[in-house]
Amino acid sequence: MLEHNVSLRPYHTFGIEVKARLFARFQSVDELRALLALPEVQQAEQLILGSGSNLLFTKDFDGVVLKNEIRGLEIISQDEDTALVRAGAGESWHGMVQYALDQDLSGIENLSLIPGTVGAAPLQNIGAYGAELKDTFEELEALETATGRLRTFSMEECGFGYRESVFKGPLKNQYIVTSVVLRLHRRAQPNVSYGAIQTTLQDLGIEGDPTPRHVSEAVVHIRRSKLPDPAEIGNAGSFFKNPEVSQHKFDELKAQYPEVPGYPVPGGVKVPAAWLIEQSGWKGHRRGPHGVHDRQALVLVNHGGAQGQDIRDLAYEIIASVREKFGIELHPEVNIM
Ligand SMILES: Cc1cc2nc3c(=O)[nH]c(=O)nc-3n(C[C@H](O)[C@H](O)[C@H](O)COP(=O)(O)OP(=O)(O)OC[C@H]3O[C@@H](n4cnc5c(N)ncnc54)[C@H](O)[C@@H]3O)c2cc1C
Numbered sequence: 001m002l003e004h005n006v007s008l009r010p011y012h013t014f015g016i017e018v019k020a021r022l023f024a025r026f027q028s029v030d031e032l033r034a035l036l037a038l039p040e041v042q043q044a045e046q047l048i049l050g051s052g053s054n055l056l057f058t059k060d061f062d063g064v065v066l067k068n069e070i071r072g073l074e075i076i077s078q079d080e081d082t083a084l085v086r087a088g089a090g091e092s093w094h095g096m097v098q099y100a101l102d103q104d105l106s107g108i109e110n111l112s113l114i115p116g117t118v119g120a121a122p123l124q125n126i127g128a129y130g131a132e133l134k135d136t137f138e139e140l141e142a143l144e145t146a147t148g149r150l151r152t153f154s155m156e157e158c159g160f161g162y163r164e165s166v167f168k169g170p171l172k173n174q175y176i177v178t179s180v181v182l183r184l185h186r187r188a189q190p191n192v193s194y195g196a197i198q199t200t201l202q203d204l205g206i207e208g209d210p211t212p213r214h215v216s217e218a219v220v221h222i223r224r225s226k227l228p229d230p231a232e233i234g235n236a237g238s239f240f241k242n243p244e245v246s247q248h249k250f251d252e253l254k255a256q257y258p259e260v261p262g263y264p265v266p267g268g269v270k271v272p273a274a275w276l277i278e279q280s281g282w283k284g285h286r287r288g289p290h291g292v293h294d295r296q297a298l299v300l301v302n303h304g305g306a307q308g309q310d311i312r313d314l315a316y317e318i319i320a321s322v323r324e325k326f327g328i329e330l331h332p333e334v335n336i337m
Contacts, residue, residue: 002040002064011067012052013115015234016308020047022064027071027090029178033148035066046145047337048176050117051092054124054236056336058308068119070178073099078186084138086181089119093126096182097216105184106212107136110191112219115230115237119177123167124333125160129219130194134160136182142167142175150178162265163241163333190215196222228293234302235293239315240273240330253326273322273330274298280321290314312336 006023009015022044026032035041045063049055072088073096083105087096097112110131114121122140126133137160140153159166167175190210192198200218201210210218228235245253250269253260257279262269277283277297284294290306291314293299300311319330 001035002038006065008052008057008061008065011049011065012055012057012236013230013234014052014056014236014302014306014308014311015230015304016057016302016306016311018057018060018308020061020063020065023067024064025067025069027069029070029143029150032066032070032143032176032178036143036145036148040064041066046173048119050090050120051115053115053230054120054334056236056308056311056334058312058336061337066176068117068176070119072179075103076181081186082183083186084181084183086179087118088179089117089177091118092116093118093121100182100184101213101216104188105186106188106190107131107184108133108182109212109216110194110197110219112216113223118180122158122160122165122177122180124163125158125165127163129197129222130191132160134158136184138181138183140177140180142177144175146174151175162244188212226296228296228299228301233293234304234306235299236334238273238298239300239332239334240277240298240318241333242270242273243276243328243330244268244270245328249327271328276322276326276328276330277318280318280325282318282321285314287314292318308337 001024003023006020008018008020024035026035041064047061047065049065049067068090070088070090073091074086075083076086077084093116094113096118097108100108110129114126114128121133137155141150142153143150188211190212197218200221206214244265246268250262261275262271274297282292283297285292289303290311291301293301300315315332322328322330
C-alpha cells in the first residue's frame, strides 16, 4: 500500500526529478480513511496529489504523497432546465467536460482542456475564457483529515474568489475533496463573451449559433495554439495570477503606458500579468534548462533537466522586476513545495 522513495517525476507536469519519502494511491473514501489511519501517514506531512498540474517541487518531499484516484461520473438528478452531475475527485477535469457534452449538458465547455483532476478544480476555482468553476458549482464532499469525517460544502462555504477558495486559505490542508457536484444546463447556453472564442469560431468555419461542442472545439483550438503541452515541455500553466489594482493606480499606469490593457473588476482593474512580464523583458528568456515560454510570458518552463529551486528563483526575480518597473506585486498561482 505504502511505497518508499518514489520518484514524482511522472506525477507532475513540470517534470522535475524529485522523490517522495512515502507514496500511496486511494480509489475510494474507505481506502483513503485506511491510509490516514496508518501511524506512518499520521506522523508525516501529507500532500494530496491530483495530476500535479499546479505544483512546483523545489526539493524532495519528506512526507507522504496521497494520489487521488477516486473515479465515477453520473447524473444524480435533473429537472426541465438543469442536471446535477457528480464526479469522483480523481476523474480528469477534461473527462468531465467531455462527459457533459456527451450528455448534451452545457456550462463547462469554456473550461475544456484545463489539465488536472475534478477534486483540485475547486481549490483554485479554475477559470478560463470567460468562465469559472463557481458558475456551475453546486456542492462538494470532502474528508476532514483530522477526524476522517465527510462534510458537504455549499458554494458559500467554499468561499470562491479569483483562483481562491477556503481550501487554499483558512482550511488549507484540513480537507481532502472526494467528489464534486455541478449544476449543468439542459438547454444550451453557450458563453462566447470572450473575444478570441468568437474569432476562432469564425476561423473554424462555424457560422450561426454555436453549440456547446463548438465552443469546446474553439477553446481547445485556442489553448493548443497558445499554451505549451506539458507532455512536450514541462510547465504548470500560468505561473502567476493577474494582479488587481485600484482605478487610481491604473490611471497612473495608463498615463505612463497608454497601451496597458486592463479589465474592470469589482473594486478596481485587473491587469494581465503576461503584459507586465513581457514589458519587463522576460518573454522567451532562457537560462539553461529553464525559462519563460516564448509565446506566453505567464508560463515558466522546464526545457528538460531543470531544478525546481531554479524555476522558483526565476519566478521571484520576475516578481521583483515587475514590482520595480510598475510598482505592482505579482503572486504565484502555482503551489510551490
Ligand atoms: C498547460 C496548463 C494549462 C493550465 N490552464 C489553466 C487554466 O486555464 N485555468 C486554471 O484555473 N488552471 C489552469 N492550469 C492549472 C491546473 O490545471 C489547475 O490548477 C488544476 O485544477 C490542477 O489540478 P491537479 O489535479 O493537477 O492538481 P495538483 O497540481 O495535483 O494539486 C494542486 C493543489 O491542490 C491540492 N489538491 C489536489 N487535489 C486535491 C483534493 N482532492 N483535495 C484537496 N486538495 C487537493 C494539492 O495538494 C495542491 O496543493 C493549467 C495547468 C497547465 C499545466
